Amino acid sequence: MSRLLWQPSETQIQSTSMYRFMTRVNRRYGTSFDDYGGLYQWSVDHISEFWKEMWEFAGIKASASCSAVVDDAGRMPGARWFEGTRLNFAENLLRFRDHRPALIFRGEDRVRRTLTYAGLYDEVARVASALKEAGVRPGDRVAGFVPNMPESIIAMLAAASLGAAWSSCSPDFGIKGVLDRFGQIKPRVIFTADGYFFKGKPIDSLARIADIIGRIPSVERLVVIPYVSRTPDISAIPSAVMIDDFKSTADGLEIEFAQLPFDHPLYVMYSSGTTGLPKCMVQSAGGILVHHLKELILHTDLTREDTIFYFTTCGWMMWNWLVSSLATGATLVLYDGNPFHPSPRTLWQMAQDEKITVFGTSAGYLAALQAAGVRPGEDFDLSHLRAVLSTGSPLSIESFEFVYEAIKSDLQLASIAGGTDLNGCFALGNPMGPVYAGELQCRGLAMKVFAFDDAGKPVVGQEGELVCAAPFPSMPIYFWNDPDGKKYHDAYFDVYPGIWRHGDYIVITEHGGVVMHGRSDATLNPGGVRIGTAELYRQVEQLEEIEDSVVVGQKWKNDVRVILFVRLAPGVALTGDLKNKIRKAIREHASPRHVPAKIIPVPDIPYTLNMKKVELAVKKVIHNQAVKNKDALRNPEALDCFAGIAELQED
Incomplete structure (x- = not known):
């Protein structure tokens, strides 16, 4: 049994939106749920009723109502949601127009910027007017090659207000990585900053974006946001215009929010692209809105009184998720730069100064914070902090315990897991429930998630494939350039017809929690016995001699053997004693x-641009197979370390 780390008080439970929602369901449907388990089961048994109640509970604004919530809750893919509804995503995020802070921006330049809800509306109106004047219409694509700054959100909302689909890449993407994405969807307008800061250094973006737009004929206008320079030189880019010269200068503009169907395209998101050209996943305005609000209002308990932060770039779905917080009226804190610059305490100083109540980050950041010996709870006033969120990779038991020991003992630690594909979570936090070390608190409401064994049967208490057996609104409506739906089908439904197979390896616990064990296509299977790679990382990376690691299965003598690559801490040698220590821990x-079978030192570990280890790429290299798209990696040169290792040819 996992160790109990936190339990909300009865007062805390009854103050949550989840509790109010449960009370609403009990009143309307004659049920008598008193805990999350009962509410969850009702939500997956009554999917149409759940989403109807969620829609009303969230107060979603629409100009026309639906004829049915879902036409067939047993069909996946292909279920149609809220047919007949007409709405606008941006209108729902801009429902507040007062002088409370909407966005607070903090970057490495240490300049603090604040934008109120009224100011945000005004800025979106000016940019939307300019986009409309430029000919942008519903169904067009507008893209961003942008840092995580207010102008990125303004541009997205302006595009969405007109019914254009938004797509963004972080400016640390390489030229080919951007072309592989934007080149497929053919945007008419691209927003870019002139550069960004990283580890205290300004990095130019204009040379790269000039090259990029030169290869995408569809781009008619490049809108440049000054950031590293007040007056960047754009004279060499024919289609470029400064944002202040682009947006309308009129005062008191009212946004004409295009009223569009529920399934009108909102976002184009991308797969990692480590095994080929990235898949372009098109997601709907209504689907993303209602799904995000479920996760933000119920599972995160976000209200107007909150200040929410998530460390993310505009190339990661957590940016899209964070932006939807505007619909709750909360204050969003945006940070762009290295979270350890100028010190590992940077983000916690910010958490104190901005009185952040919900702090979101990655498992890798928390592990690095622990390794750096930082104890934020001792150094900063975190009295306002009530929740820490973590995603990106499985959070180890040690990191769970670190949060409660070194950050704050009385808060909700919500480890969350889902994916870019759904722009949301399969498993996440429950503000009414306990936190156990190593466990995600619950499966998401109305997400019919199971762990399937090798026979395709649901299991509890043992490892299995994460599947979802019923449709949900934020499923992609289609993939770009996939007219017959084959790419879409093959991505999720080729193993279990009519059931979404996500590609993660999990355990559903007896009390309803979820333990993540890594990607199922990267699980280790020597002698036919499977284990998730996360279980090995947990043991290896808590050793002070090891900074990082990656583990893969190598085909060997008609079986598979486990190969562990380690990046050693400075000054550490991989001695026989250290190898024995590692093996003993595992x-x-x-x-x-x-x-x-082998433990091999390497100078670096490869990661995607979203900071996920690329076990499959390493596996390909050691088997002398080509890695198709190295531009999807943050540090592609790291793969060279794994080629031609003589020790891998030895017993």
Whole structure:
């Protein structure tokens, strides 16, 4: 049994939106739920009723109502949601127009900028007017090659107000990585900053974006946002215009929000692209809106009184998720730059100064914070902080315990997991429930999630494939350039017809929590015994001698053997004693069947641009297979370290 780390008081439980929603369901449907388990089961058994109640509870604005919530809750893919509804995504995020702060921007330049809800509306109106004047219409694409700054959100909302689909990449993407994405969807307008800061250094974006737009004929206008320079030189880019010269200068503009169907395209998101050209996943305005509000209002308990922060770039779905917080009236804190610059305490100083109540980050950041010896709860006033969110990779038991020991003992730690594909979560936080070390608190409401064993049967308490057996509104409406739906089908439905297979390996616990064990296509299977790679990382990376690691299965003598690559801490050598220490930790605390056959030092570990380890790419390299798209990696040169290692040819 996992160790209980936190339990909300009865007063805390009854103050949550989740509790109010549960009370509403009990009153309207004659049920008597008193905990999350009962509410969850009702939500997956009554999917249409759940989403109807969620829509009303969130106060979603629409100009026409639906004929039915879902036409067939048993069809996946292909279920149609809220047919007949007409709405606008941006209108729902801009429902507040007062002088409370909407956005607070903090970057490495240390300049603090604040924009109120009234100011945000005004800025969106000016840019929307300019986009309309430029000929942007519903169905067009507008893209951003942008840091995580207010202008990025303004541009997205302006595009969405007109019914254009938004797509963004972080400016640390390479030229080919951007072309592989934007080149497919053919945007008419691209927004870019002149550059960004990283580790205290300004990095130019204009040379790269000039090259990029030169290769995308559809781009008619490049709108440049000054950031690293007040007066960037754009004279060499024929289609470029400064944002202040682009947007309308009129005062008191009212936005004409295009009223569009529920399934009108809102976002184009991308797969990582590590195995080929990135898949372009088109997501609907209504689907993203109602799904995000479920997660923000119920599972995160976000209100107007909150100040929410998530460390993310505009190339990660957590940016889209964070932006939807505007619909609740909360204050969003945006940060762009290195979270450890100028010190590991940077974000916690900001959390104190801005009185952040919900702090979102990645499992990798929390592990690095612990390794750096930082104890934010001792150094800063975090009295306002009530929740820490973590995603990106499985959060280890040690990191769970670190949060409660070194950050704050009385808060909700919500480890969340889902994906870009759904722009949301399959499993996440429950403000009414306990937190157990190593466990995500719950499966998301109306997400019919199971762990399937090898026979395709649901199991509890043992590892299996994460599947979702019923449709949900934020499913992609289609993939770009996939007219017959084959790419879409093959991505999720080729193993279990009519059931979404996500590609994660999980355990659903007896009390309804979820333990993540890594990607199922990267699980280790020597001798036919499977284990998730996350279980090995947990043991290896808590050793002070190891900074990072990646583990893969190598085909060997008609079986698979486990190969562990480690990046050592400075000054550490991989001695026989250290190898024995690593093997002992894995044997005793993870699995004796998965002790590495080889432990090999490497200078670096490859990551995607969204900071996920690329086990599959490493596996391809050691098997002398081509890695198709290295531009999807943050540090593609790291893969060279894994080629031609003589030790891998030895017993």
